[in-house]
Amino acid sequence: MKPISIQFLLLLTTLIWYGCSGKGAEQRAEAPEVDSTAILDQPETHGTEVKEVKLTNPLDQTMIKVGSDIYDLKCSSCHKLTEDRIVGPGWAGVTKKRKPEWIINMITNVDMMLAEDAEAQKLLEQCLVRMPNQNITPEEARSIIEFMRKNDGEK
């Protein structure tokens, strides 16, 4: 009996794997048999998607200060201002590589990004630590972008 059930489990796991392959590393953990209606009833709490962010020049000095303070408190443990990766990637050049909407959603709406965004999923595979929800509002995240832009040499 045992070998059969293990094979069956493997098959089941594989099926589930393929079924969810678009959903990122989070879904690849073992998937025990559960009541799917129960699971569907429990939406994960995360922010709402930010669709459009307007950037202006010159940089907003107030926002830079707010962003810098948040960086010290909630980001600097994992992100350096250079290109070096600690837990997450370094911030140097991030505003050139990523759209501001992508950055804001990564900060305020991680669950959606890790479920849907291929780039975010790639980063998770590299870093192996989910970008944490640091309880930052979209407005605060906008200030962080201003601070990142300054870090990238914008004026």
Place this chain on the structure above:
Amino acid sequence: MKIINISSIALAVLAGGFFACKPDNAGKSGGSELAGDAAQKVYVAPGKHDEFYNIVSGGFNGQLSVVGLPSGRVLRIIPVFSQFAENGWGYSEETKPMLNTSHGFVPWDDSHHVALSTTNGEHDGKWAFINGNNTPRIARVSLSTFRTDEIIEIPNSGGNHSSPFITANSEYAVAGTRFSVPPDANADVSINSFKQNFKGYISFVSIDKTTGRMAIKFQLKTPGVSFDLARAGKGKSDGWFFFSCYNTEQANSLLEVNASQKDKDFILAVNWKKAEQYLAQGKGKKEAAKFAHNVYDEKTHSATSTIINEVMTLDPKECPDMLYFMPCPKSPHGCDVDPTGSYIVGSGKLAAVIPVFSFDKIQQAIAAKTFDGSFDGIPVLKYEAVLHGEVKKPGLGPLHTEFDGQGNAITSFFVSSELVKWNLQSLEVLDRVPTYYSVGHLSIPGGPTSKPHGKYVIAYNKITKDRYLPTGPELTQSAQLYDISGEKMKLLLDFPTIGEPHYAEAIPASLVEKNSRKIFKLEENNHPYVAKGEKEAKVVRKGNEVHVYMTSIRSHFTPDNIEGVKMGDDVYFHVTNLEQDWDVPHGFAVRGANNAEILIMPGETCTLKWKPSRVGVTPIYCTDFCSALHQEMQGYVRVSPAGSKIPLSWGTGKNPTAEAEQKVAKR
């Protein structure tokens, strides 16, 4: 064994066909009391939530358990009066003051009764109160953080059993002493002088409406008896409080015999609104006393303990028309008020009937002075004049009564091991079910409130025996869940409990879950040793104290390498968890720590004190699996001999990942 069997047979005979002490095997293989659809009724599908929170006293473990109903799953243990090495409660520098008392640091207690806060007599989901019986105290637990926020000690008390039992609008929790004592300030008296010198103190502890902050408003110096349990009036009887008492014989030795002499003891009716009036008139007298008041601050994540040196007292001799005794057969235990506040149910442990008193009749008897003499200057109301009626032959050893909100009461019977449902108006017994075994307290969701939620009754048993897989001489204590929605009570579930489940309350999850805190905001962290970000991480020496301002985030500590600690130093690790996401605690442990590990919730700062015992390098690590790289969340502290010249230094690798990557690239 033989003797026990014989006595149980004798009891069964005495009971005239009632269930015996220990109904062998009943309910196990699906007896008639087991609901046919029991499994369906208690099954909570994976990921689904229970319908009720059951806040259960831990008894001799001094804690509170949070259990989900109807599943019976234990969700959490909230440490209250006892140290809890699992998360550092009572071991961490921040929480040690919570266990301070006038006797010094007391790391345990025997917790008894749960009282959930109410507004207009109905559950409001704000706080849970619980009493410490041994070193008399009352604790307030937040139902938003599920942490103990406050503990107040009760002076002039010898055992805080008749407690906390709050008033309908949570104005007061009470503390009636189980052991009468001479006043703390003048306690060196002969034990034989009980009748002259001993008093049964009852404390009224006020509760602030918004903050919940407690204070002893006044103490009543009542005659020396043993207060057992209590309930506040509600509805028409709001403003009154009822306390059961035994040992009205005022014995001070061999109470088992000497306190069971009289056919009737008393229920004490207290008009607390009147007491407030006397207090306002200046009848109160401040007396010397010593007690601790400990408060935990959610913003500094720290507790402070204040010793208070006096207490306000009211002497009934100078305050007439405030207290009345009602005779109650025999050695009353439970003293429960029905949802309308009209009836007070006494449960005489040794009585053959359950007396039900009428609040209206009590008022009439007081107005007409229908007294049956007095006891130590306090009028005794005539039994027949205040009685609504008696439930005849209900069972053996009645202890406690709860109400279903449909006009019925359910009483627990310890000796005949059963729950009995009876009607409050007709006093007729409607139904009975066995419990496994020897039920003590019972609970109906909302049972003590003006608006019971009904649906279930839970029996919290004193004896477990064969209900579960045996675990040696020491067993978990069993509880049973019964469906009371139909005419007949039906057994649904057996579930184990933690500690001894003296009383519990159950409250609909909808009243509590919405307020449950997820994190502590870093911005609001006012801990004196917080490190708000790695930039503030540092190590500071103050004489032989070394303070480490440490941060933790998935998955490293900053600093994680520390040198310059010397033998003889006291090292304080102040660990701030920088996470701001729900359910990402970090742990912290040091090899050889003589106290505990600590668990730090997101946004919180906790302090572990460590006195190094040897020279060398000591590892530190995170004890709570936090991420895929949790196992890497570790560090070292170097301890050098006293007088060593090694300077204090600290850090977390400048950029070990990048360095490692560069090395790989070069190859």
